[in-house]
Amino acid sequence: MFLRLLRLQWKAYRRSAAFTSGVVTSVFYLFGMLYFIGMFTLLGYGSFYLLDEEMGVDPLSFINQHMIYGTSFWIIWRYFIQKMPVLNVQVFLTLPINGNTIVHYALGRTIFSFFNVSNAFFFIPFSLVLVNNGYPTSQVMSWHLAMVAIVFCTNYLNILINDRKDVFYAVAVILVLFAVFQRYDIFDITTFMGPVFDSFYNDPIYTLIPWLGLLLLYRSAFTHFKNRMYLDAGLQVVKKEAQQIQLGWLNRFGRTAIFIKNDIKLILRNKRSKMTLWVSLLFLFYGLLFFTDSSGGLYESPVWKIFAGIFVSGGFLFTFGQYVPSWDSAYYPLMMSQNIAYREYLNAKWSMIAIASAVSTLLGSFYMLFGWDVYAAILTGAIYNIGINGYLVLLSGAFIKTPIDLTSTKKPFGDKQAFNAKTLLLTLPKLFLPMVLYYVGSLLGGERVGYMIVACTGIVGYFLKNKVFDLIETLYKTEKYKTLNAYKQTT
Amino acid sequence: MIRIEQLTKRYGDTTVLNISEMDIPKGQVFGLVGNNGAGKTTLFSLLLDLIEATEGTVSIEQADVSTSEDWKTNTAAFLDDSFLIGYLVPEEYFYFIGELRNVSKKEVDELLAGYADFFNDEILNKKKYIRDLSKGNQKKVGVVATFIGAPELLILDEPFANLDPTTQIRLKELLTEKGKDTNTTILISSHDIQHVTEVCERIAVLEKGEIVKDLQTNEKTLKELEVFFTK
Numbered sequence: 001m002f003l004r005l006l007r008l009q010w011k012a013y014r015r016s017a018a019f020t021s022g023v024v025t026s027v028f029y030l031f032g033m034l035y036f037i038g039m040f041t042l043l044g045y046g047s048f049y050l051l052d053e054e055m056g057v058d059p060l061s062f063i064n065q066h067m068i069y070g071t072s073f074w075i076i077w078r079y080f081i082q083k084m085p086v087l088n089v090q091v092f093l094t095l096p097i098n099g100n101t102i103v104h105y106a107l108g109r110t111i112f113s114f115f116n117v118s119n120a121f122f123f124i125p126f127s128l129v130l131v132n133n134g135y136p137t138s139q140v141m142s143w144h145l146a147m148v149a150i151v152f153c154t155n156y157l158n159i160l161i162n163d164r165k166d167v168f169y170a171v172a173v174i175l176v177l178f179a180v181f182q183r184y185d186i187f188d189i190t191t192f193m194g195p196v197f198d199s200f201y202n203d204p205i206y207t208l209i210p211w212l213g214l215l216l217l218y219r220s221a222f223t224h225f226k227n228r229m230y231l232d233a234g235l236q237v238v239k240k241e242a243q244q245i246q247l248g249w250l251n252r253f254g255r256t257a258i259f260i261k262n263d264i265k266l267i268l269r270n271k272r273s274k275m276t277l278w279v280s281l282l283f284l285f286y287g288l289l290f291f292t293d294s295s296g297g298l299y300e301s302p303v304w305k306i307f308a309g310i311f312v313s314g315g316f317l318f319t320f321g322q323y324v325p326s327w328d329s330a331y332y333p334l335m336m337s338q339n340i341a342y343r344e345y346l347n348a349k350w351s352m353i354a355i356a357s358a359v360s361t362l363l364g365s366f367y368m369l370f371g372w373d374v375y376a377a378i379l380t381g382a383i384y385n386i387g388i389n390g391y392l393v394l395l396s397g398a399f400i401k402t403p404i405d406l407t408s409t410k411k412p413f414g415d416k417q418a419f420n421a422k423t424l425l426l427t428l429p430k431l432f433l434p435m436v437l438y439y440v441g442s443l444l445g446g447e448r449v450g451y452m453i454v455a456c457t458g459i460v461g462y463f464l465k466n467k468v469f470d471l472i473e474t475l476y477k478t479e480k481y482k483t484l485n486a487y488k489q490t491t
Numbered sequence: 492m493i494r495i496e497q498l499t500k501r502y503g504d505t506t507v508l509n510i511s512e513m514d515i516p517k518g519q520v521f522g523l524v525g526n527n528g529a530g531k532t533t534l535f536s537l538l539l540d541l542i543e544a545t546e547g548t549v550s551i552e553q554a555d556v557s558t559s560e561d562w563k564t565n566t567a568a569f570l571d572d573s574f575l576i577g578y579l580v581p582e583e584y585f586y587f588i589g590e591l592r593n594v595s596k597k598e599v600d601e602l603l604a605g606y607a608d609f610f611n612d613e614i615l616n617k618k619k620y621i622r623d624l625s626k627g628n629q630k631k632v633g634v635v636a637t638f639i640g641a642p643e644l645l646i647l648d649e650p651f652a653n654l655d656p657t658t659q660i661r662l663k664e665l666l667t668e669k670g671k672d673t674n675t676t677i678l679i680s681s682h683d684i685q686h687v688t689e690v691c692e693r694i695a696v697l698e699k700g701e702i703v704k705d706l707q708t709n710e711k712t713l714k715e716l717e718v719f720f721t722k
Contacts, residue, residue, distance in 0.1 A: 242580045242618045258590045262576070269578040269620070334574040337539045338591050339563045406578065481543045488573075 001097060005105045006324035020165060036114075037121050044125035048133065060130060060143070065190040068144045070286035072175045072444035073149060078115055078158040079168050093229065103225045107218065110155055119151045142207045146200035149210035156217040160224060207316050243269065259348030266327055267320070270406040272325060274317040283315025285359055287378065291370045302447055305374070306438045309381025310389070310431055312364050317385055317429075321393035322400075324349045326474075329487040336484065341475045357385045373447070380458075381434070385457030389430045390470045398475045401486040492517040492674045493538065493646060497547035500533055500700075508533045508700040520670035522708075523680040524716065527558030529682040529697040532570065539568055540566070551644065560703070567592075567637035568646035574633055575614060575694075577622030581614045581632045585600050586620060592640030599639060606614070606635050609661050626653040634662065638669075645677045647667070651686050659686070666690045684716045 081176045092102050109118070125400040127144045131137050198207040245265060250257040267273045290308035320327075325345075328335055335345070361382040368375045434454045441450035461468070463479040476483075493515040501506040508530040508654055515521050523531050536542045538549055539703075540556040548555050551562040568574065581601075581715055589599040603615065613628050621632060632654050637645055651659050667690055669675055680688045688708055695717060696704035704719065706712055 191660075242620050262579075262587060265583070325585060331573055333541050333570065336578070337563065337566070337568050337574075338539060340589070340591060341560075344707065399527050480539075484541055 001100055002105060005092075005101070008111075009109055015442065032283055036118060040118050040121035042126050045129060048129040052133075059265050060411045061194065061198060061200060063126075064201070065194035067150075067197045068193040069175070069179070070188060071154060072171065074115075074151075075154050075158060076172055076175070077166075078246050079162065082487060084116040089229070091433050099226065099229060103222055107156070107159070110159070111152070113155070116151055116155055117453070123151075129259075138204070141449070142204035143197075143201040144438035146197075146207040149207070151322055153210060153217055156214070156221045158320070159221045160217065181402045181462050184207060199355045221400075224282040235254065239319050241386075253351075255344045256351055259345055260352060263327070263348065263352055266406075272404065272406055273320070276316060279319045280315030280356065280360065283318070284313075284332050286315075287312045287364070287374075287415060291367065291374045302442065302450070303439055305432060306381060306434050306450075307375040309377035309379075310385060310434060311381070312367070312378045314385045314430075315355045315360060315390055316390065317353050317393060320356070321349070321353045321390065323402075323404060324394055324397040325399070325483070326400060326402055326404045326487075329407075330406060332484055336480065343469055343474050346394055346469060346472060346476070349442045350394060353393065354386045357382050357390075376451055381453045383455045383458035384434050384461075385458075387461035388433075389470065390432050391461065394472050395475065399477050401483050402473075402481075403487045492519070492552065493678075494550045496550075496555075497549070498537065498544055498549060499546045500530075500537060500542065501545045502633075508537070508699055510702055511533070513695075513702065513705075515676060517676055518673040519693055520666070520677045520691045521658065521679070522687035522694040524682070524684055524687055524694060525680075525697035525698060527537065528699075530700040531697055532648055533700075534697070535568070535570055535678070535680065537645055538646060539566070539570075560608075562644075564592075565643040566646065567640070567642040567644070568629075568648075569633035569637050569650070570648040572629055572633070572645070574636075575621050575629055578620055579621055580615075581624075584632060585636055588636045588639050590641075594640045602639060603635070606638075609635065609658065609665065611627065611658065625654055630654060641675075643674055643676060645675065647677070647679050649680055649682065651681055651683055663690055684720065685713060688713045688716065695719065 002154040047063070051057050051062050055062075089102055089106055121146060127140050130140045149277060161171075178189045179189075182189060200210070245268065247261040247264060250261050253260065266275065286306045290304055319458045325332070364378050367377065367378055434457075437454050437457055441453035492514075495510050495513040497512070498508065498510045499506060507528075523534065524670070525531050533542070537544055538551070538556065540549075540562075544557065548557070550556065550565065554561045556562050570722060576587070579587065585599050585694060589596065594602075603610075607615075610631060614624075614631055614696055621629060624632070631649070634650055635645060637647065641701060654662060666677060667677070670677055670690065670692070679687065679691060692708055694704075694706050694708055694712060695702050696706075696716070704715075706715065
């Protein structure tokens with residue numbers, strides 16, 4: 001029975017988007033995977049020499065000391081990205097399969113997730129290098145096994161806390177606190193936790209502890225799921241009462257307002273789109289990295305100031321604008337058969353982006369504390385975002401065509417994956433073009449001319465709006481059938 | 492109202508729809524029946540320019556739907572749940588459609604009041620998002636939304652499916668009432684030949700993408716259809 005279920009899993013894998021959505025995407029995924037494997041292997045292999053020779057510390061004890069951060073980070077990372085395994089087990093519930101088998105299968109298949117496997121690519125080369133450098137094999141082995149257990153512990157811990165936001169945020173806050181304490185020499189958690197990890201190396205008997213922990217976590221994850229394997233419990237779709245939003249005041253903006261009102265509801269009522277607001281807020285503070293000393297002078301160069309300027313006001317543009325028109329993918333046929341002119345529709349999206357950029361710029365006025373030139377960079381970035389990048393995201397939107405399942409987060413164990421590599425790639429020209437423009441300008445006449453050139457490009461772009469919209473409109477029209485078809489795939 | 496000429500839709504080597512000629516005059520209530528995969532939804536999607544015809548044209552009021560967008564002002568359709576916006580409550584959805592069709596909120600409210608029976612107190616003022624409604628209630632929302640702004644052409648795919656018996660009967664009455672208006676053309680597809688014969692003046696049978704029967708409804712039609720599908 002278990003084998004049969006595994007075979008299903010294999011089919012799901014083979015038929016997933018990564019392998020069936022064309023050669024280009026497959027190659028892209030493959031390269032992505034190889035890249036990660038390569039990076040991890042290199043890290044595992046190289047970190048020994050780096051630590052030993054460059055930093056002059058004992059690699060093993062250094063790793064052990066910082067393992068507490070590594071582990072916590074890994075838990076947080078998993079929480080956001082890792083998909084939950086119990087998706088689609090409803091099918092099995094009424095089939096003659098033992099309930100325990102279903103749960104074991106659902107939990108068991110997570111072993112092969114990227115988050116577990118990628119660790120092997122770090123720890124195996126690292127351990128081999130240790131042995132090669134005269135560390136006793138049996139002790140390294142014991143340490144290695146402990147690490148394996150810990151990795152799997154984070155795997156099942158994540159499953160347990162995945163629907164417990166409070167637990168997750170508590171862990172995150174404690175982690176940040178420890179990091180801050182350590183930074184300011186108040187309290188150093190690593191001096192306490194280092195020896196714990198050292199003990200796995202010193203005495204193999206301690207290695208039993210993480211394995212026992214793993215067993216315990218697996219058991220609790222098992223009971224957790226087992227008890228909730230009912231359609232009205234763990235597999236239930238949570239229904240919330242609709243929230244009231246008064247948006248009548250927007251009506252003064254005419255036809256554009258119809259879509260803006262809808263988009264505001266879209267953003268506020270779907271978890272997936274709500275995230276764009278949070279990320280925008282994060283982006284707003286991203287500039288702090290550049291404009292304070294915390295980067296250690298890494299971003300001193302003024303070219304990077306423009307880069308930061310684009311980000312500060314561009315959070316919404318990158319997270320929301322990037323996915324136009326995919327936000328409307330679930331009801332695109334409706335939009336296409338209603339009395340809607342593309343221009344009105346696009347203009348509404350563009351207005352949202354422009355307004356959000358303007359608001360971010362206002363909110364970002366605290367950057368003036370770091371000097372006028374800093375705020376000038378942000379202002380310039382905002383002008384460029386409104387004048388140029390606003391079009392670019394709409395333009396690329398015509399080609400992205402990845403349907404967004406707004407309801408996916410409604411599933412109790414829905415995935416939390418909110419971005420993909422393709423759109424990330426399309427972000428690059430939006431960032432580097434202004435940097436190049438600035439660089440050219442600064443060569444011609446210094447910093448001020450650099451800002452002027454970027455800002456002027458934005459202003460010129462703004463006044464060409466009608467022309468650009470003609471182009472985007474034609475594009476959307478020619479892509480209409482393909483887009484409709486692509487959106488149909490998952491819904 | 493609708494004119495179809497040499498219309499074909501092919502995916503690779505398979506022809507899923509092939510209609511050489513068909514006219515649907517204004518005011519007609521037209522029913523489309525056929526088994527799964529006969530091409531009913533394909534035909535409706537072509538009428539709404541949601542998929543591209545391999546050959547031929549569909550015109551609504553003499554304008555080719557794939558080049559002109561004039562048809563959008565007087566056509567309303569509900570094919571499936573991709574015509575609903577899940578994160579809106581039904582009222583908001585109705586107002587949204589109303590705004591697109593230049594119908595004021597007040598007029599929408601008046602129209603909705605007329606469908607209180609049809610809604611059976613399960614749709615309005617429930618503070619429920621459309622995505623959380625049952626399939627049947629979602630269908631009620633979608634069907635009534637097409638009535639907003641009194642469009643001249645209504646296209647409904649499987650309007651009776653998922654509805655409870657009471658609502659099916661009410662919908663039949665509703666459509667019959669609408670059908671009496673000589674300005675409103677209605678296109679309905681269904682698996683239920685009895686419903687279709689009760690509501691429609693004309694019935695076409697689609698089989699493997701071709702119109703194999705085109706009947707004016709009379710008292711013998713139901714029998715004829717039953718015989719056709721019992722083979």
